[in-house]
Amino acid sequence: MSLPLIVLLPLLGSLVPLLSSNRQRNLNAWSTALLPAIALGIVIAHAPGVVAGEVYHSSMSWVPQLGLDLAFRLDGLSLLFLLLILGIGLLIILYARYYLAPEDSMPRFYAYLMLFMTSMIGIVMADNLLLLWVFWELTSLSSFLLIGYWYQQSEARRGARMALAVTGMGGLAMLAGFLLIGHIVGTYDMQTVLDSRELIQADPRYLPALLLVLLGAFTKSAQFPFHFWLPHAMAAPTPVSAFLHSATMVKAGVFLLARLHPALAGSQLWLYIVTLTGLVTMIYAAYFALLKYDLKGVLAFSTVSHLGLITMLFGLDSKLAVVAGLFHIINHATFKAALFMSSGIIDHETGTRDIRKLSGLRRSMPMTAALAGLAAASMAGVPLFNGFISKEMMLTETLESGLLGGLAWLIPVLATLGSVLSVAYSLRLIRNVFFGPEAKELPKTPHEAPFWMRLPMLILVGLCIVIGLIPAVMVSGLLDAAARVTILAPRPELHLSIWHGFNLPLLMSAIALAGGVGIYAVRRNLFSFQRQFPQRNALMIFEHSVRRLLQWTQVTIDRLENGSLQRYMLWLIVAVLFLTGSGLLDLDQLQGSRQPQPLDGLLLAGAGITILAGLGTAVLHRRRLVSLMMLSVVGLMVSLAFARFSAPDLALTQLAVEVVTVILLMLALFFLPQRTPKESSGARVVRDVLLAAGFGGVVASLNYALLTRPLDSISGFFLDNSVSGGGGHNVVNVILVDFRGFDTLGEITVLCIAAIGIYKLLNRLRLFMPSSDSEGRPWSRDLHPMLLATVSQSLLPLALLVSVFIFLRGHNEPGGGFIAGLVTAVALILLYIARGVDWAQQRLSFQYQPIAVTGVAIATLTGLGSWLFGHNFLTSAFGHFSIPYIGEIELATAMLFDLGVYLTVVGATLMILANLGKLTTRHRPSKENEKETV
């Protein structure tokens, strides 16, 4: 099947212009036109089959998990649009070749244009809702590039941004609507969706789905109140406007209405929303088209108005309304593209688009004047042109609609009013620009445009006339094929002809023509009437509101994220209190069913000391040293608590860590202020105390509720399998190095990373050294008291021996790598304290970073080793051996792992403390330094 080629060829075509340089303009244009021309050929080759009733499909799976397929279809509706997109697209390529100035980059322009053409083709051929949306967003993006083509102009940039914001937002809404439809139907396949009308409309999600899809269509087709982006998109080069606003971009919206017509239309909701939106847009925009002074501004508003007309036709419930809408899509594309091209020529040749300055151009550019005049006649609905036929059909259909019940006459009256205005602005466009006295003081002397630039116009105007004269021959087959997939109900017979006899629609047409001329005659009164309203620029309003939105978000962000750690803590704690507190509120009672255990005096005393020390740490926090001592009391009490409740491993670990922590904090305190100044206001203290009390209360309640409820632990597994599976009797250690060894590997890696991070943080750190303590007392000059030095030195071998002992027996008795590592570290640090960093460094001449890293490496390699034996990561093997005086120990691979833990703990702890200690010695007053200075 060649269907994907129709999309693929223009996509490739977006690369072709980039291959040639800006100077070879003819080559550039012709090579760009080649691939879409082939695509058009493929489309035309399929046309007879489609007209005969065939629907071609082609599908490839793309992201099946999302229901997104690369599925394309070619039916009557696709055919109609493909002919417009490719046909007018080719004319635009030709026109742009002569329109663009030598300094404009032609390859860039053509690349954007082809990308845009590809995405439009994708929309009209998509056979999958999600795929349609992908191409839809692609049109928003590529039209952004096209509208902003002259990116050096502020107007172009801003217009492009606004178009992108509005259509992109609509696209997202449409996606939401598509997702809803997909959920209702169960698939995103287009044919299934189109066949599921009853299912969709019976679903309660029909309303939101319809509204969202319509939001997408209305923003794209610039329907009121989303019309405001379109006039500002006129900052684009005129070929872009001619393409985007005649045959493509804005037609995507009405295409969507037609495409989903079988699935979504037919309800009262559709009838009212779509018809009335279209009607309001038609009249509103036609009125403003009459008032604009910019040629392209007039055309922009008239485009909006005609899109309103088409939208209204797709909404109406009468028989041939949809056919009339489809017909008008063709007609509008032809005459509007021609008119945009003529405005481009005028701009190109005279240097201005201001209607007030232009006048009498028919003398200097007769051909352009003639072509523009004919196209405008078609727009106004003058008989013998194609615009007349579709307008007649439109008036006929409005007469047959039952909308608004007793007020149904309002619809044809308003439609006629729209036609009157349409005639008036068409007349004004032609008469003011081409007739009247010859214009003076134009930026350029006007003369006729080159033939190749007029040729696209000539072809389009020719089409207007031929379709107008012999509509049945030209388009009835195409319209029939398109209507076949758009209308589900039995199709009425289509009779396209110029003459239907004297009837009401003909009278309405006559009224429109006469009224239009009349309004044109009194237009100056309208202008002065309009002048009493303040001028409003949609772009300014839009940008102002965007700025307001940004300001508002910035203010909100600043309020939430104000750089205050205290504020963040507050939010965190409030959230925790809310979540946990609400959980506690759901409990029937705090106390559970378990019998409380008895109290004794020792426990009471211990608890009392812990609470007092904890409170002391907080209350005395401004005297930092005291606070730190209180903290160490808490740490020791916690360690005792672990010992009391049968957790010797924890008690040992906590004790060792406590020592290291306090040494660390003491060292740090040396460099930090000794006291905290009184800063917090009374209100802040009250707030924090209340918050802390609330938090403590919640934690205590939670803990109590947990402790008094029956316990169902999974630890039975570990107790049962520790000896048989892990080869150790100390279950805690077996869990650490065996059952949950992977977790431990993670933990020591984190420890190592933290230590390395600290090492880097201490690098080249310059700190203020206080020469005395907070009381003003100078530091003792006796840095290394003899007693401490002697004791620590003799203690070191003993401590090392103990750590080896703890390490070896760790698998079966309380102990293990963590504790042994901490004991070793404490012993070494004691040496540092007693003898000073320099002394210790001389004797312990090794770096700690490699030790820590080696530890992690050993642990990892142990884990990897089990792969060699075909086991999972970190599977352990073990056997028992007897060592004299130590007793039976068990040598397991887990012990190797534990060695890694040991080394990491020693290395990391000393990396932190020894490096920190080094800072203190650098400029410290010592006896030797003093001698030197004296």
Added chain:
Amino acid sequence: MEALYATVTGFLAASGLYLALRGRTFPVVVGLTLLSYAVNLFLFSTGGLTTNGAAVIRDGVNDYADPLPQALVLTAIVIGFAMTAFSVILAMRVRGDQGSDQVNDQRGEEPKEEKS
């Protein structure tokens, strides 16, 4: 006993949080350490409070302390140390580079000083 234990945890948590809400680095670090004690106690108690339970598997003993929370808390203690160490060194670094030991972002106030 459970009530007493819970009370201690609550007091430690409250004291730790109060300190963590201070505006200077050192009390915040101390507060975090205190908070981690409270958290460790809490975590430890999820296995129940066992008095005179066996820590090591012996034949004929059935009354074991729950080993799982112990293993979790053991690593938590070591990691808690790493966190305390990192945050206090970070505090020193901030003081060294910025000359202040305040926890709040000082950048926002600089333009004001320039103005005055």
